[in-house]
Amino acid sequence: MTVHLALAQIRSRPSAFLGTFVALLFGAVVIISSGTLLLAAANAQQQPVRYRTAPVIVAADQFVDGRQLPDRARLDTRLATRLAALPQVSAAVADTAFPVTVRAAGHRAIALDGRPASSARLETTGSPAVTPRPGQTVLDARTAKRLGVSRGDTVTLTGPAGTASFRLAGVLDARAAGAWFDDAQAGRLSGRPGRADAIAVFPKKGVGTARLAERVRAVAGSAKVFTGPGRAEVENPGFAEAQETTVAMFGAMGGLSIYVSVFVVANTMSLSISQRQRETALLRGIGARPGHIRRMAAAEATLVAVLAVAAGSAPGYLLARLIFDAMHTRHLLPPGTELTFSPLPIAAAAVTGLLAAVPGSLIASYRAARSRPAEALSESVLPRRGIGPVRLLLGLGALAGGVTMAVKVLAAGGTTADKAAPFVLLVFLVAVSLLGPLLARAATEVLGLPMRLLGATGELATRGGRARARRLSSAIVPVALVVAFGVTKIGQQTTLTHETRVQSAAALTADRVLEAPDGLPGRVADQVAALPGVRAATGVAEVGLLAGPGHPGAKPGDRTVSGRAFSGTGTALARNLDPHVRAGSLADVRAQGPGGGTVAVDRRLADRAGTGVGRRITLWLGDGTVVRPVVAATYDRGTGVGEVLLPRATVRGHLTRQLDDRVLVRADSAAGLSRLDRELRTVAGAWPGATVRSEEATAQAREAGGEPFAWLQIMALSMIAGFAGITAANTLAMVTFEQLREVSMLRLIGTGVRTVCRIVRLEALTVALTGLAVGVTIALVTLTPLVADSTGAALPYLPPQLLLVVGAATVAMSLLATGIPLRLLLRVRPVDGVSRRS
Template identity: 45%
Template sequence: MAAVASGSVRTVLGLVFAAGGVTVAAVATSLDGGKAAQSAMGVVMCFMLAVALLGPWLARAATAVLGVPLRAGGAPGSLAADNARANARRLASAITPIVLVTAFCGTLLILQSTLRHTSGENVRAGVTADHVIGAAGPGLPAGTAERAARVPGVDTAVGVLRTGVVFETMGQLSSAPVLGVDGDPARLPKVLDLGVRAGTLADLGRAPDTVALSVTLADALGAKVGDRVPLRLGDGTAVRPAVVALYDRGLGVGQALLPRAAVAAHVTAGYDHQVLVADAPGADRAAVAAGLGRLAGTAGTDRNGFVVTDRDGFVARADKDMELSGWANTVMAAVLGGFAAVSAANTLVMTVLDRRREVALLRLAGTTRSQVRGMMRWEALLVAATGLVVGSVIAGLTLVPVARGVANTTPYVPPMLALPLVAGAVLLCLLATGVPARALLRTRPAALGAVQR
């Protein structure tokens, strides 16, 4: 009776944690980018606890689904299917760490690849300038945009000051990157195509208290065109600008656009970080680039303080910066994955070594060493397949709402990320079961009477 009660409690708790994971994942869709990303680990932990508690049920379901193809593998496959069905708890203890490896590593790495992919796509589609003037130091000399606009062949030159704002959502403070832009806002589409969804960028700066928001930031603030949103600038100054436009391409470019005059006095150094330049129709691009390059001398700086690139060069540099910034998550995934892999390997090895009597009985019944090794391999593949499928489902349930909240998109899974993860899990299972199985088979059962008892 105590065992039945314990099993019932375990099942109820497992279902509670599964429901908790679904609930946290649903809440993540209403959070802003940073908090949505932070919620990912909470979702994974809820589902992992559910898997650990509901492991025997999960193992029975996996055996029922995969038992038929296993029996097609001959005697070793049939032995593996029968053992898996009879020892669901043992199988569950082996599956859980593989689920952990897949869910944790998959969530971290796919989230990073989604952010990098979406940011790269936004930069490639959003930055339409023919040339980008950048600073090797803290900022460009004052008046660089005005001088660039006077270079022969230039149609539009827009200075960009990169800063940030702080806002409150759901009772907590968050931050977002901001572009402070100068010049005629009606000319912004010549250098930036942000995918405006509502309103118009031409109204930005017509009054000093205006702002354009990305749709993800607008959703976090619950704002629409015409609303006033509470923000704090770089030095903590509180402002309530009116929303004049909503746009899609915020991630990787800027979550908000403000008039440069509204932010320049509230940052440490009010210098532009880039100047986006569009050529006039029919202009010689090489001649314009050369003219922009000569601005370094005009500004009284050396050539190393001025960087002029074309659009492709700017996009390539942005991709490299995003790749470097993603190393922290990659290292974290490697560390967590390494610990989880060690845990999985230890569990699988101990599971095999605990089967001395079972292996001895199979050998006494006439099962060959080859058939025992084959049975172990099929069981390892069953564990790997179940762990990968369940871990992938957990990662998917975690990533779909988080990716929607962070980047307003669906998760991006590059093939070169998924294939190594699958291959690593399969190889881990095969090695962690195959090596101890060979060790067992090399030792003849010493006390067959003890085995029979």
């Protein structure tokens, strides 16, 4: 009987059923697509390519206290000699790679990896036919063909150690592009002589992989030994971090989708049940017990949830496929990621839908089920205007909890704050949902002042909003949800971009910047410094670091720190860069001294590490080497210039890419800039793709750049905000459909159609403006402590055009979501409409 009653309710009020169904449907689509992508990223496995012929690979540990190193830790090549001496080993090949560019007359430069000749056997089925001598190189066949060179020709190669000419000793039919050198010369060219990325171990005939690995571990010491698919981890050390980042992002997206789905579906279900108070009161009047009412509501919620999940399965998988293909095109997925279809996301969507719909229906039907029939019937005609004391206390508690989380958790900064931000938003939105009727009534009173200037239309809209404050609050919440999520996520990006641009432009005092896409050898800065008319020239390279307190035994922080390694002296750097020093002096930054010399540190990083001028800070260089330099200066513009400024000599030999990203040039005077430009262009002509830019052009080029994962973040935001936006429009439509009797009554007493439309539009504007104000307020409260920690900005930067777009989109959505249902209501004859509820 309960199921029959639920079906009868659906037939009598299809608009309420459709409203709940739409919310559950789109919630299922988002959850299924997020879950499918999460499983794809979590199950990604890469297979070894370069190391597939070597059963055992030895490499250094790439983690420090669970944090992956920004670069690559390396091994001493003498370990290869010890491994080769084992009776079970036929060969132990020290493998390393370093960036080089190769040029030939009349051809564009090609960037590839330089390697020792002994590692060529990893690229072929056997040892190479030609072994280069000092001054010679071997190229892969495809690169040689592109350059139009053959054995005996001369090519020019540029690497970390500089530029030199090499005679082509031969061509190698290899799987990947590369240039091979004499082993000793390769060590010198890489800038890391005696160091290897990994050691490939080959067994003698009859020796199994397990036995070989066991013998290698006994000799390898602290180095890690890899076999099977684990060899791919050495081949691509960034895979684990890329997979972790992708899984974390999809997990956050899925988790957030579940939270949002539970929130908006429960809100929609509550509205749907509350719209049927009259029917519920009549059922109570003819003898239905509270248990019957609750079971009927639960049965309807279960039926709608099951149908919505079934209908959303195929679109959810389709959406996952579209996102997967777009990410694959943009190279945002870890290698080896494949999209497979699993029933687990459907199960998660079903459980979420039931957890959202059933409790929401039970809570919404609780009062009507417990009320006396006469009281319930009275409230169906004249809804209560206030809220109960329990709801008020819960709402104030949620509001206090949101403020506490914003002050304590978000202000603390770090990755924890980034992960907590969406949930802080949801806590605030829960408070808005609980206090919604009071908020809607207050908004109606405030907005009623200007609306009354419109005459009778404004007065009717104000009185209608005041009478239906509880209904309007149900529409305000999803609008606020869309705005809060959208402004918060986009505001983080706009603030970071704005602060980076502003701080970079303010800090750059150089007159000219010499840049090259593949980097510049360190000697270019010395060459530029020797040019006439140059006051100071500083080479700068972007490096990743880990940082922690300066005491021994300190552990690194929870994120990679951006560093800038510079050539020359701190005095020369200060002439080209002004990071707005707060304490100390850049002139005191030098590489000499115990523990790593001295460094300059961003003020916020210094505060987190508990250090300051004259005290030490612990830094983990790219390869895991630990240094504890003294802080010589602290500054403010870390977002624009990097959080650590340290001498190039401190990181020399600890990076894969030992090249400068740019050379900053300060001229003696403005009068000599024309001549200096000619000299710099001559220098730039020797390096592939090098350009000379002015200070203004450099700022514009930086602004044009973008973060690859920004697209992924915007995509995730679009999914969740789109879902919330559809739900908001759906809720507004439900509220509008409920006004059939009021609209018909107005038309019966002589109100024109245009006047009715204006009244409904004014109510929609009230919802839109209130939701917009609440959403922006929540976003500002959430964003302010986040951006203060990450950029040092006192307030988030929200471009005026962003606020205009968000405002216009919110108003347009509200008007459209009410306009279409209103057109349908106006098609009903007023006499018929007065006797119907919807």
